[in-house]
Amino acid sequence: MRKMLIVLAIVMSFAMAATAFAGSSAPNLTGKWKGKMQIHDKTRGFVADEVVTMVITEQKDLVFYGEKAWTQNGKEVKEAFSGVITPDGDIYLAEEVDGVTIGKHKNGAITFYYLEGGPTRMAIVQEFVKQ
Secondary structure (H helix, E strand, O other), X not given: OHHHXXXXXXXXXXXXXXXXXXXXXXXXXXXXXXXXXXXXXXXXXEEEEEEEEEEEEEEEOOEEEEEEEEEEOOEEEXXXXXXXXXXXXXXXXXXXXXXXXXXXXXXXXXXXXXXXXXXXXXXXXXEEEXX
């Protein structure tokens, strides 16, 4: 009987969470975003105002995907991502190569923070405005 009550409680928790997601209204993030990055990495040191673009290709409710592009050492770099946005505007991106980016959507702008440890350690702040 105790196990049955625990299972019932878990099922009810998932049902309430699903209802909360179904009722949430996520902002439309699809489209092109343009921004700047501030970086510190082991090889280049501090880099300010590096231009970056982001295209969010498709969004379904709170989940979306797209690609970011920037120039590094004279070459264009592109990286795909998958992301989620919470009803409060918090954003989490799973980067294609490695790492997780955490950010916030507020007043039509997005600010991201990225940290990577290890031998290629780096810290990045990206600020985007929708085009």
